[in-house]
Amino acid sequence: MDWWSRLIGGSYAPKTPPPKKATNDPQVRLARFKRNHHALLQLCNRPRNLANEDSLLQQLHSYLDRTAFFIREESRAPAPHLSLQFASSNQVYAVCARAATVSHSEPLIQSSIAVYAALVDSEEEDFLSSAPFAKSLMRLVRKVVESGTYLINVDTETAILELLFTISAKIRLQPEILSSWFQSTAKPELEDVFVKEKKSFVGIAQTDDFPLCYMLIDRVHHEGRIGDFARTGLLYIFEATGRSFDLEEWIVSSDIPTLMASGLGALYSQLSRELSILHPDATLPAVLAMSDYSTTHARATAESAFSERHQGHMATFLSYLAFWQDVLDHCKSADVRQTLLDHFQILFLQQLLYPSLLQSSDTDAGSSVAVLTYMTTMLESLEHPDLMHMMLAYLLAVDGGNSAKADAVDSPAKPPRSPTTLRRRQSLMLLTAPKDPDDAVEPTLFNLVDLIMNNISSKNSQSVFAALKLTSTLLNRQRSLALGAVLKVQSAKRSSVARTAGALDLELEKFTELVTSLHEHYGLEDAYSGLVDDVRLAIEAQIPFAPPTSQPDPQKDEMAGRYRLSPNDHLLRELRTLLRTFFTNSVDVNLALTQTIISIAQCVELRLDSWLAFDPAIYSFFDESSSPQKAWQTYLDKEEDAAFAALQQAARRPAWSDDDAPMLYQAIKALSLELDDVRTAVPNLDQLILGRKNMLQATSLDAPLISSDPSSSIGSPTQVFFLDVSRPSRGHSRSSSQSSLARGRNKAANIGSAHSASLAGSPAPKQAEDQNLNSSSSVPPTQSIFLPPPPETPSTTDVLMQELTFPSVKAEDGQVTSIAHTNERKASLNHVLTNVVVLQEFVLELVVVLQVRASVLGEKEVKLV
Template structure:
């Protein structure tokens, strides 16, 4: 029986309860006893006399004791109530001992363990330690002594733990604004500002680190990388957000030197960037498309820093991240006075004192100064999305006055709602800032009205330095894509008129800027959208323009026309154009005062003429310049607010005078007067207008000249088609997933979507590289197929009178040349010699006159001998380049003309009802 009882367990006697046994983890008293022993051990170690020669064992013991204390606190938070250990910690103020141990020891492991103890107390959320003033003083005393004193070299892990602890405090302040008074105590004297203003002394703000040490510690680390910078930046955002709920904190921030520190920090990071910059690709990372040209990787000035160095890229990333932090601060700030004070410092200390002087002092003769400034401007404009910062920067640098007709509308998010006047503190701060930055001699002050960003862009677009031109074209493309409302009337001297809007009625002016009468046709379905204005192109004009450019495209693709590539380009273009219309709809719905204008670009515009001059030397231009140039022109053509008349499309839509008289149909006798008027207007709109040298677009004329130059090359290189097919095959083979050449083609890499916030993604702002754009799309051409898809040779009736459908070329006549297969393998040295031979281009007049009279007398498949040295050095020879370089430029030109055809058709199809095409 005893054996059975031992096996199954004994039973107690009736009426007696078994003794209850509590594990130490569930017994509050046992936990408290264990915690007291651990804390007393910490006290015992701290009270031992210090022996400098044998202190290391004592420090190690103290670290282990603090780790034990932190572990017990975390276990206590997870245990069942009551939490006697946390109550004892609050009553005994154990954090004072922990803080003193970290400060006195100056030992990095002990500091890390003490930080863990504070973190465990804050995370417990039991006794609300954050509401305790002694706790706040102990924590900030420890952090200030070990972080800002500089006597202890902290590891990244320890500093990250400290910043994470401070971030937790700022997050609690955001959720519980009432605890702000515990961590912040203002002792600023506003009367000191009056002294600075009266005495005209340099006032940068009152430094009061003792008032809010938490804020100063984080602002000193907002530029750091990794988690330290992330915790500092996010914690500061929460503090600036709290300014909208605390008048004392708002006044303290305005009168403090925090805005000055932020603006000077941004300026210091900008000054860290190199003044002379080289954007030439190094040999190790040279893209294949550039290697197949006369691209040089050697910069003429050795002091210019390469943009591809890790050092430069790290500095650039740090500067852009701090600029993004500025946007986040303004977005989270809930105080209008604080926001305007920050904007004042951004404009005066950064724009006026640093950025504008760098633009003013930039030069194209020092081999890199203009390149650097233009590159940095493009990077900033890609990063900036906050309306107030964009508006302030571009209106200042472009010298747009408030009463100017080119002045864009105010930002969608006003700085000061309900126009509340500034506080006296904010007014005094602005006055003192203006006095401190005013020049001693007002006559020596330089302002953007004398030389601004527009002048720099125009001068750089005409530069003979390929790098300067390349950087300028990239900047123009960025401004057109992201901030185009600031471009019209500044970079481009456009004439604007009210454009048809979406969703609400707009009143069209009676006359345009050139005095032409404007009319609008309103639909009968009750909508309030004008159908077109007098500047709209007729259907016949759109058909003729598309057909003319299509003729050039098919002439360039003489061996085989890439139907699949053309359909893909049309689809991408349609997506981009529709995205812009959605963005305009979003802007109109968000801001009732938003007005959409249609801008007409005159052919005598200086910047347009500079672009056209660069296009006229396309075959001999640097390849990266051509890639950026075609990207810019396609971006301009795809901009829905910019009209194509004159520079890309016909200047007028006057019907041709050679139109034959039409025999009336019998059923037309039964039409009413209104129906007959509509029918006649539609028939007139369908008639093709006259196309002559006087009415032809500027872009088309230059492309025709390039075709003449291409004929000149064909006369020298009979097997040009074979070489082009081989070059296309080489480019397509070099563009592999393991080694991609470029980003998505053309303007499609920066699609303007309606954003719900003011900040765009950084990956989109930094990944786009126009120097390699369009090459990926060009490689999609199937140039090595043995059979060619039949391009549209015969005319197709278009009875509906609408633009052609997407993905199909307009009806034109063309006799496709037979396909030339790549030449058979031959001696590599001889092939290289042929490709490296220079080809000189006489003037266009000489080429045009000789085209009709010269004929080729050789049927050989090898390149013909080039002109002798005297002929090549004649006065008529303007430019020259190697055949290898010209072949790659022709590939880029093919893709560019293909995109032009797509843009003309897609704009007519997508924007036809928005004023682009006139049907009557």
């Protein structure tokens, strides 16, 4: 009309806007809310008629949605909130709950939960501190979720758990409202009756006392948002124990700790008893593909560690274990925390984990692998010191009898337990005690160390790998308990005899000669620099930080080198035996073996004497008294002359004898001699080793793609050397896999740079060496590249698959060290090449450890002056 008025030139009068609804008027909002509530009451009081029940449910759903909408709108409106006052005085929520429970309709249940959530979020009229409100809500939730007569989907259950989580968060912030949701009726004296009757559970189940807590604990193991809401809400409840003595006593006397421990045990029991850690063909790493690695397990009943089912069960178990740690961190009550730890030890460690360890064996090719792998995974996931200390102290049978173990068990003093906590632990131990005391088996008879040692000497490579991985994890994650239990150490007293800087230089020189004797190439410096940072960080992390202004702590200063490791240690002997058979070992076993040895060498508490470094007790020096004196020495005063003499004494290099060399040096030297025999049989072995390094580096995702040789001007610097695999590979076609080289360390070292393609030509056997049968040089450039090679030329695959024989390993007394090594050892050249690359990187890392320890520890490691 305005446009028409302007068009005809008529006068225009502005139109008066309609009056706005008085939504800011509390009386108007109250009248609207009452009308909706009265209509809802009339529908609820109407007799049920199956003929028109659908329309009735739709109307109820509409009124419930409007009720939730009006409550949220009232919460945002300015005060006074008359509608909320009316909802509180008339208990509107009770009508909503009755409509939801009677109808059995999921839309109405969702709308009723939305009404309760809106009232909780309103923070008005003290709904959370109202006992009728709490009882009405929990009655609705328990009927819907626990009765089993209501069919609800995940969204509805998520909305319910979100509401319970919100209430838990309110209880955490407002402890005074706890009394509305929790009423203790527990009688701890009744527990003695349950104990005498040998009930199957421990603790008094009082679901009606705190239904909110039980609703949450029943769903802490769920995945997705339901589990997140349940776990976080339960954490808030445990945090409230520090503010409520009644809640603290109730949790200690209830079956909540029992439910948590049994839930952890149930998830652990879901894990397969027999496990295969063999990589499937589809995801086989290149370092394993280029070897004699087999992907076939001996037993079909063993579950693969890479299957989706196993990974799902393991993820669920680890998430619940992480929840245990969060509960102990958030719990403000020392008694509740100690009760939880008691249940963890008695119901999980003693009743489940230790029996599985005791019943495992490497003879069935799976059970010991499973237990060792699960232990490794748990130790890598655990962060809470009490849980980790309790688990390892029990499984390793650590006590105060041994001096080294006594040093490890130096946990801070704990507050005394309450009588309720003591009675709780006694009843728990009484219920779990065996009927016949003679049937009890303790870790003092067979513990985790025995299991590790048995599997390291096993014939099954998977068992050996799992045991070595657990050993390195123990040394890295819980070194204080591993030293003295896994490694038998002795306290080393400070004496005048110590390693010198000259001896360190000699050790570095000898081990470097071993590195170059395996294979000398220009990429060693780059590989060395890449290892230095990793080793330095690992060693520096063991030294406690002290501010410059603080007083020196003698105990911390004596931490470095306070233990001595005997070369006759059981674990060290087994590692030496595995090292002597390095070329024929499985590649994954060698990777775990080298990681374990490096973990031992990085322990700053251990001295390196006699097993990695030259023993100072057998130093012998050449007579240097006849050495001429420098002219400038005549100008030194007494102090300067004494300091220079001490520097000369520390810089002297002792005489080196292979018979008195460190244990690791002797073992690696023997491997170097074995490689020399292989080099005689395979004349182009160095070219093959270089090609294997290039291939492993090319398939590694961490190392640079290719770096050229600065000294070589032949060929393209970006050309990658790949072996000829045109012929069938006799079932070993995985050699071109593009998986990464994984050594089990934080960062893969730079194995080597690529050589030009002309320097890494196709290998040829010895008898064909003088025939110059290299296909790239014998075929004219104009000839078709699709012509096959001459028939007398063996393919690269045939050369790599040729079998090499190594002599049996003899002990120092001339006896064979193990039944598995009584015969000659055999492996393919392809397998040996990969092990040579791993061995060279390992020896190079030993050189880095020797030098970095001396640089970081200084006078605590070597005598400089």
